[in-house]
Amino acid sequence: MTERLLNHRAEGPASAPPLLLGPSLGTSCALWDEVAPELSARHRVVRWDLPGHGGSPADLIGPGATVGDLAGLVLELADALGVERFAYAGVSLGGAVGLHLAVHHPERLSSLAVICSSAHFNGAGPWRERAALVRREGLAGLADSADARWFTPGFTVPGLVRDHRDADPEAYAACCDALAAYDLREELARISVPTLLIAGREDPATPPAHLREIADAVPGAALVEIPGASHLAPAERPEAVLTALRAHFDGDAARGMEVRRQVLGDAHVDRAQARQTPFTARFQDFISRYAWGEIWTDPTLSRRERSMITLTALVAHGHYEELAMHVRAARRNGLTPEEIGAVLLQTAVYCGVPAANSAFATAQRVLAEEDGGAG
Structure with a gap:
């Protein structure tokens, strides 16, 4: 029987260092359209879709799912691709998956970037209510308000809003269950991989304080705040996100610039x-x-x-x-x-x-x- 995996898209040289990119709830791997092609110049970039989002099967998770379950699916994907150790960047729920991997599977990560995310998402209650709403009424209403939750006023990416509307309600609700059960605050100090936090300064869902909380708890972590960015920073401010990710993941460039200045x-x-x-x-x-x-x-x-x-x-x-x-x-x-x-x-x-x-x-x-x- 064929192994069922998260839908994914790979870009860049097969021999390059692997970099996995995780999406936000309600989006697909298209969230990375303005960033992934540039990152693929130096990395084997693998973007993946949440269950029921984009091209991923909806029944990969069910009611009562956890962020750990999603992290397990990411590891299954990496195993299927022959990737033992990888860099990882994720947005919102995708960032939570990265934090879980860093805490519970540090041997698999070489470095981590967490974008517009949190070690907790304001308690279980709102997520349980959202899961119940979606199971009852579907996603049309939430999709109508996506711009206000995701972007600064006047900005939108119609394709991402369409992905939100087209997501499978049961899988989306199961992802809400995962967010309701998620709280890594007491375990952040265990993270040992090089970690970058990127906050959207205008983000109402995970304000900079949430990223600062992680940066303060993770040894050696760095924090970058992007002005003019809301919750989906890679779509709204791709240049700033790309600059921060390159500086974090591509140590050769930073070291090289230092040596270049010393010599020339x-x-x-x-x-x-x-x-x-x-x-x-x-x-x-x-x-x-x-x-x-x-x-x-x-x-x-x-x-x-x-x-x-x-x-x-x-x-x-x-x-x-x-x-x-x-x-x-x-x-x-x-x-x-x-x-x-x-x-x-x-x-x-x-x-x-x-x-x-x-x-x-x-x-x-x-x-x-x-x-x-x-x-």
């Missing part, structure tokens, strides 16, 4: 950042992650050694503007003018005298600027 100097990096456009943004991101976040941070070679290799490669290919920049970097990395001269003399033997002649002219100009005539 703040002035150069600031100029490069100022010139960045949407067209060049992914290339700049690539440089920070790969060149500076992985290669230059590899401890096998010292920065002095890397500078000498880089100078040689730039001379060999005639990249004299880059050479000027890396002569300055070589000085920051501890090379003396005499050592830089020795490297360039070596290039005269293996790269050719004309190339070395141009390189010496470039280096002499830079060293005169940097060292007041030394070299």
